[in-house]
Amino acid sequence: MSDRKILLAEDDELLASLLTYRLQKAGYEVITVYDGQEVKNQLSQEIPDIIVSDIMMPYFSGIELIDYVRNELRSGVPIIIISSAGNEENVLSAFELGANDFIAKPVSPSELLVRVNRELQKV
Amino acid sequence: MHTYQWSLLNLPKIHTDLLWYLTMISCGLGLIYFIFVFFIRNKLSKKSRMVAEKKKELAPMVSQFLFFEQTAPLEEKKDYLHTKVEIRELIKSDFNRLVLAEILLDLQKDVSGEARENLYELYKGLGLHHDAFEKLKSRRWEVISQGILELTQMRVEESYMFIRRFINHRRGVIRKQAQIATVTLKNEGIGYFLDTCKHQISEWQQLKLLDVLRNFDDFVPPRFKIWLTSKNKDVVLFALRLIRYYNQNDANQAIIQLIKHRNNQIKTEAVQCLKEFGVVEARDTIKESFRRSKAGIKIAMLDAIAEFGDRDDIEFLKKVERSDDNFTVRSKALSAINTLAPEKIMPTDDIKEPSSADLAFAQAPISEEKEANEVDPGLEAYDIVVEVEADGDDNEEDNNILQGESETTEGEQPEKTSMKMEEAIKIPELEVENEEIFDLCAKEEFSDILDEAKEEEDPQYLPLHFLPLVESEWEEEYREVVSPESPTEKTKPVDEEDKFKEDLNAILNRLAMKDESKKSKTSEEVPDFIPLVVESQIENQEADELIGPLEMEVIAETISTEIQNATIAAPTEPTPAKVDIRNTEVVAEEVSWQQLLAENEIDIQIDLDQEVEIEETHHQEFQGFSIFREMFREFDSESKLILLDEILVVGEYKELCFLATLSEDRDKRVRKKALKIRQELASKLGVSLDSTVTSLEKSVTTEKEPKELPDSKPKEATTKLPLEYCFFEGPLTTIDETQAVVSDLARPNGASQNEDQVAEG
Numbered sequence: 073m074s075d076r077k078i079l080l081a082e083d084d085e086l087l088a089s090l091l092t093y094r095l096q097k098a099g100y101e102v103i104t105v106y107d108g109q110e111v112k113n114q115l116s117q118e119i120p121d122i123i124v125s126d127i128m129m130p131y132f133s134g135i136e137l138i139d140y141v142r143n144e145l146r147s148g149v150p151i152i153i154i155s156s157a158g159n160e161e162n163v164l165s166a167f168e169l170g171a172n173d174f175i176a177k178p179v180s181p182s183e184l185l186v187r188v189n190r191e192l193q194k195v
Numbered sequence: 196m197h198t199y200q201w202s203l204l205n206l207p208k209i210h211t212d213l214l215w216y217l218t219m220i221s222c223g224l225g226l227i228y229f230i231f232v233f234f235i236r237n238k239l240s241k242k243s244r245m246v247a248e249k250k251k252e253l254a255p256m257v258s259q260f261l262f263f264e265q266t267a268p269l270e271e272k273k274d275y276l277h278t279k280v281e282i283r284e285l286i287k288s289d290f291n292r293l294v295l296a297e298i299l300l301d302l303q304k305d306v307s308g309e310a311r312e313n314l315y316e317l318y319k320g321l322g323l324h325h326d327a328f329e330k331l332k333s334r335r336w337e338v339i340s341q342g343i344l345e346l347t348q349m350r351v352e353e354s355y356m357f358i359r360r361f362i363n364h365r366r367g368v369i370r371k372q373a374q375i376a377t378v379t380l381k382n383e384g385i386g387y388f389l390d391t392c393k394h395q396i397s398e399w400q401q402l403k404l405l406d407v408l409r410n411f412d413d414f415v416p417p418r419f420k421i422w423l424t425s426k427n428k429d430v431v432l433f434a435l436r437l438i439r440y441y442n443q444n445d446a447n448q449a450i451i452q453l454i455k456h457r458n459n460q461i462k463t464e465a466v467q468c469l470k471e472f473g474v475v476e477a478r479d480t481i482k483e484s485f486r487r488s489k490a491g492i493k494i495a496m497l498d499a500i501a502e503f504g505d506r507d508d509i510e511f512l513k514k515v516e517r518s519d520d521n522f523t524v525r526s527k528a529l530s531a532i533n534t535l536a537p538e539k540i541m542p543t544d545d546i547k548e549p550s551s552a553d554l555a556f557a558q559a560p561i562s563e564e565k566e567a568n569e570v571d572p573g574l575e576a577y578d579i580v581v582e583v584e585a586d587g588d589d590n591e592e593d594n595n596i597l598q599g600e601s602e603t604t605e606g607e608q609p610e611k612t613s614m615k616m617e618e619a620i621k622i623p624e625l626e627v628e629n630e631e632i633f634d635l636c637a638k639e640e641f642s643d644i645l646d647e648a649k650e651e652e653d654p655q656y657l658p659l660h661f662l663p664l665v666e667s668e669w670e671e672e673y674r675e676v677v678s679p680e681s682p683t684e685k686t687k688p689v690d691e692e693d694k695f696k697e698d699l700n701a702i703l704n705r706l707a708m709k710d711e712s713k714k715s716k717t718s719e720e721v722p723d724f725i726p727l728v729v730e731s732q733i734e735n736q737e738a739d740e741l742i743g744p745l746e747m748e749v750i751a752e753t754i755s756t757e758i759q760n761a762t763i764a765a766p767t768e769p770t771p772a773k774v775d776i777r778n779t780e781v782v783a784e785e786v787s788w789q790q791l792l793a794e795n796e797i798d799i800q801i802d803l804d805q806e807v808e809i810e811e812t813h814h815q816e817f818q819g820f821s822i823f824r825e826m827f828r829e830f831d832s833e834s835k836l837i838l839l840d841e842i843l844v845v846g847e848y849k850e851l852c853f854l855a856t857l858s859e860d861r862d863k864r865v866r867k868k869a870l871k872i873r874q875e876l877a878s879k880l881g882v883s884l885d886s887t888v889t890s891l892e893k894s895v896t897t898e899k900e901p902k903e904l905p906d907s908k909p910k911e912a913t914t915k916l917p918l919e920y921c922f923f924e925g926p927l928t929t930i931d932e933t934q935a936v937v938s939d940l941a942r943p944n945g946a947s948q949n950e951d952q953v954a955e956g
Binding site for chain 2: 084085086087089090093094097177178179180181182183
């Protein structure tokens with residue numbers, strides 16, 4: 073499991089740090105980015121095993137990220153979306169564009185870990 | 196020009212040195228200001244940068260604390276202990292504590308579950324809550340508010356006792372923060388808050404408090420009915436909302452009582468509560484409080500009644516619908532009625548009623564010819580009528596059509612048939628596209644029918660049903676009186692009838708002899724329209740049996756002659772009257788049923804035997820009824836004189852008729868002036884006054900009071916009363932011979948005060 077790479081895109085540094093710590097503690101290699109542009113740069117270099125992304129990010133939203141991955145990169149990498157509660161429209165759009173799972177804020181790190189594990193098992 | 200140049204040369208002297216000083220001072224102040232702003236900005240940005248760096252430094256440490264497990268490997272435990280010691284050293288710095296508190300506060304918003312609980316423990320474990328307690332002691336309201344917020348967010352239950360004393364703080368921000376903290380920190384906080392809250396609780400605050408309560412996992416709501424008696428109306432309102440939210444329907448009586456509350460919000464909330472709980476007992480209270488309530492509350496009340504009311508409430512709702520000023524309330528009342536009794540109220544606005552032609556079309560039998568040809572509904576209705584009247588072979592059949600309905604023994608069927616016919620002939624009411632063409636055709640057809648009728652020389656045949664029938668309350672009353680089912684008629688003694696008949700015969704015979712000479716003259720003038728004669732004839736056939744035909748003939752002839760003479764011979768065209776002459780004066784008089792009966796008996800006989808004469812009388816009377824008549828009955832002489840001037844200004848033909856009747860006036864001045872005005876009005880209207888109607892002049896010349904010496908009056912003067920006087924004015928002040936006769940006729944028992952006078956005559 074240690075060879076699995078997770079791209080975590082979250083603009084809130086504290087939360088990103090917390091989740092990163094939790095995922096790293098679970099044995100994953102976590103690449104943390106804080107905006108959409110970094111995500112694109114990272115994806116242009118390497119496609120991770122799974123992407124965990126917040127929907128609301130600067131420069132490049134989570135929706136655009138999904139569209140970029142699915143339509144431009146033609147990648148089927150699992151994507152888990154993190155979104156605030158009540159943002160149903162974006163969540164539906166994300167699923168329509170090809171998101172694999174969704175988790176609402178406030179995030180339970182343990183729950184996120186379970187979902188990541190499940191998605192990675194599907195691959 | 197010279198002045199302008201001179202003024203340019205003498206400009207005021209400007210102290211440029213002073214200006215320079217001022218400019219330098221301003222620039223200096225501006226520079227200082229910008230330096231100050233720059234300094235502050237740098238300081239703040241530096242601080243935020245330091246905080247961000249510190250957060251980055253502390254965040255992993257916090258994460259390590261949060262996700263530490265006792266089952267972790269030994270190496271991890273060592274790291275944990277090392278980090279713990281390191282943090283202990285860091286939190287000795289206020290800045291580090293501040294940053295650490297900020298980290299924990301931010302994180303608790305983004306994480307949930309076990310991580311959040313660990314955050315709470317870490318916060319208290321690091322002793323950061325002591326800083327928050329210190330903030331509560333601050334004098335600055337924003338610091339206090341920040342302290343309360345920290346303690347609330349980090350769920351420091353120990354702070355409950357310290358925070359709740361801020362519930363009634365004079366500053367709203369602290370007060371609201373404390374209210375939420377009190378409710379959040381402990382389950383019993385809501386009770387303490389409702390018990391002690393003295394200030395207003397805003398709607399937003401109520402929503403936030405309710406949101407806090409909703410998010411409690413193990414919240415056991417207290418019985419909120421105990422706060423319905425609070426002196427704070429906002430507490431009562433919030434308690435009502437909580438009762439409604441938690442479905443605590445054990446306080447119905449208290450809620451019913453709150454319908455009478457002065458506060459509209461409480462009233463509305465109480466009504467909505469009762470509606471939701473279906474408290475039927477509240478109906479009476481709602482009705483009692485309805486009138487004094489505002490429109491919004493009324494609508495809520497009507498909603499409640501519609502929810503749990505029954506058919507007994509429909510009367511109340513109808514009353515509301517009729518009496519309330521507010522459109523929405525009225526509409527709501529209607530919808531409530533329909534909710535309680537579906538389709539009780541049908542739509543009425545903008546509903547197009549079927550015309551009489553439509554009804555006739557729908558009800559008339561379909562002839563074979565019509566079945567073959569599809570025609571316009573309006574025209575079809577017309578064809579039905581024409582067919583009925585044109586297909587008659589002889590006069591008898593026509594009579595059966597027009598007047599013979601009364602011979603039918605099927606209750607109200609004759610009247611209905613007659614009404615159908617009338618409605619069918621009411622061509623102007625048709626609302627079809629070719630209405631104008633239809634009218635023209637109808638006129639031609641009716642003129643043919645009328646010509647045929649004249650050829651038959653039977654006045655009863657006259658097809659007058661197409662005239663608009665005007666029925667009055669008097670007629671309805673009359674029908675009731677004349678109706679054989681009438682209990683009053685049933686109890687009428689036979690001997691009184693006989694006596695009445697004898698008296699009547701004697702009077703009529705005398706009148707017949709007296710006016711025989713005028714009979715031929717009046718019978719020659721057959722009017723074209725006698726609308727009400729036929730109508731009453733059909734309706735009142737039962738009255739024929741009371742008086743013999745010969746007697747009736749005499750009565751009719753006599754009265755019609757008198758009436759004809761009593762009205763002026765104004766040059767008028769016979770116009771179909773739409774007003775029943777009997778309605779004109781009887782309405783104003785208090786006529787007993789017996790008088791009505793007697794009067795109508797006379798009418799009936801006149802209708803049967805002397806339609807032509809009466810029609811003429813009607814015709815004249817329609818022209819002669821003046822609005823001034825009522826005024827002259829009540830006014831004094833001076834007022835009458837003034838009114839006479841007005842008559843000259845606005846008078847028409849009917850005023851000529853009316854002026855002729857003023858010959859009976861007591862005051863000589865009135866009689867004189869009436870004569871003068873009448874002549875002037877006649878000349879103004881271009882009407883030549885007949886010599887036969889100059890009784891006014893005679894009465895003026897005789898200078899006799901009509902009432903005092905009725906017999907001494909000239910004959911023309913005594914016969915100038917209009918028809919309605921003759922028929923319906925029993926207690927006339929000026930009683931002439933004809934009136935006396937009719938007044939006696941109106942008394943079946945014959946006990947007339949004028950009987951002696953008539954007998955002498």
